[in-house]
Amino acid sequence: MQEHEKLFKQYLEKKGLKLTSPRRFILEAAFNLHEHFNAEELYVSIKAITSGISLATVYRTIPLLMEAGLVQHAVRSDGRERYEHIYGHPKHIHWLCRKCGALTETDLSTLSPAIEVQAKGMQFCAEEIELSIRGLCWKCKSIDNENQIDER
Amino acid sequence: MQEHEKLFKQYLEKKGLKLTSPRRFILEAAFNLHEHFNAEELYVSIKAITSGISLATVYRTIPLLMEAGLVQHAVRSDGRERYEHIYGHPKHIHWLCRKCGALTETDLSTLSPAIEVQAKGMQFCAEEIELSIRGLCWKCKSIDNENQIDER
DNA sequence: ATATTAATGCAACTGATTCTCATAATTAGG
DNA sequence: CCTAATTATGAGAATCAGTTGCATTAATAT
Structure with missing residues (x-):
């Protein structure tokens, strides 16, 4: 099993x-x-x-x-x-592009010690950590810039 | 206005x-x-x-x-x-207790510089950051411990 | 003012999730 | 092995948050 x-x-x-x-x-x-x-x-x-x-x-x-x-x-x-x-x-960070929907994951390990310090201070027992970041990926970011120029 | x-x-x-x-x-x-x-x-x-x-x-x-x-x-x-x-x-962290549903918020500022470093590295333009942590608040954590002892 | 375009309320719709209920599987005790 | 008691399941109906179509109304540009 x-x-x-x-x-x-x-x-x-x-x-x-x-x-x-x-x-x-x-x-x-x-x-x-x-x-x-x-x-x-x-x-x-x-x-x-x-x-x-x-x-x-x-x-x-x-x-x-x-x-x-x-x-x-x-x-x-x-x-x-x-x-x-x-x-x-391992726990990870979700990077979601609001334009093309691309989802990238990166490691959370660099951030989690800082989170655990806060958790300890609050006496909170963290079981599930979800860090989601929405925005624009590099591809859509450049397309967006072009459009803004066009629109003006 | x-x-x-x-x-x-x-x-x-x-x-x-x-x-x-x-x-x-x-x-x-x-x-x-x-x-x-x-x-x-x-x-x-x-x-x-x-x-x-x-x-x-x-x-x-x-x-x-x-x-x-x-x-x-x-x-x-x-x-x-x-x-x-x-x-x-200011942006903040959501701490949600899975037992009593209590929601506490704390400041994200200590963590966000680290996030921005990662974002820069990925050329990702972060617009919305959501850090949610689920677990047990100190109150429910102690109740949970009691129950576990009872169950045994 | 008038035309053009976008916005709204209402009610009907959609689609993910939950629930009901009759039947089936699982375990404990003999 | 049987039997009773309990939990799990499949199928489809029900629910309910969120969306949409449409006829009407409001906001801007001319």
Whole structure:
């Protein structure tokens, strides 16, 4: 059994819940997707492997995975929640271009010590850190400049 | 005319749009709410002052306020988008307790220089920075510890 | 003033997420 | 192994935040 499956089982048992076959498939699928995903994309990737798992169950399982600390929110887009698996991934910063939608990720490690100092001061136990920066990527930034010149 | 109204007018004119009376009311309401708000709360606070402004117009105006740099996303909650006005507010960090929902804000200024260094390196023009940290506040942290002891 | 363009209210619509409920799977105790 | 008790599931209906179409109204330019 893989490490993340063990962790999920532990979490479920602590809550009096069961590690069923649909839950195992959903967990696996979440860890096989190495991009951010939304509920439907997760569902589609499961359908490719096995059948008879409903979208409702996917929606019901995602919160469990999050509470178990295996999956976390990513940047919301197109009016849908997006997620990413955590295990084995360092925390990171999301840079989202508001024009072309390009999403870049960088490491959070340079910033997190400073965050932890603040957390300690507040006696806050940080479990999930999300740093999202919206703006313009270098490509769109230069296009934007051209337009501004044209408009004048 | 207040400073933020001037800024909004400037933005609208640049886009060939008009500063109408509903838009002015919505802007004012957004700046009178000193908490995070969602579209409906904004709508309700406007209804208290004037009538005949529809929820649809509120929904249509919020993106304009955001593009004008006057309003930004806050931490989403209860499946709804939440917002806050920016003008005159320094950027900040949101600390959200996953148990009691308490939301604390602290200053981002200690971290933002480090963010800007990364942004410069990527040639990314950062317009909106959102640092959300989910976890347990000191109160719930101690309750949680008690429970864990009980459960054993 | 008048024409042109954009803005609005209203109500209908959309689409992601949640819920209901009847059925199926899982575990514990014999 | 059976049986009872509990939890999980699939299917589809329901919900509800957010969006849109459209006929009407308001704002600017001429």
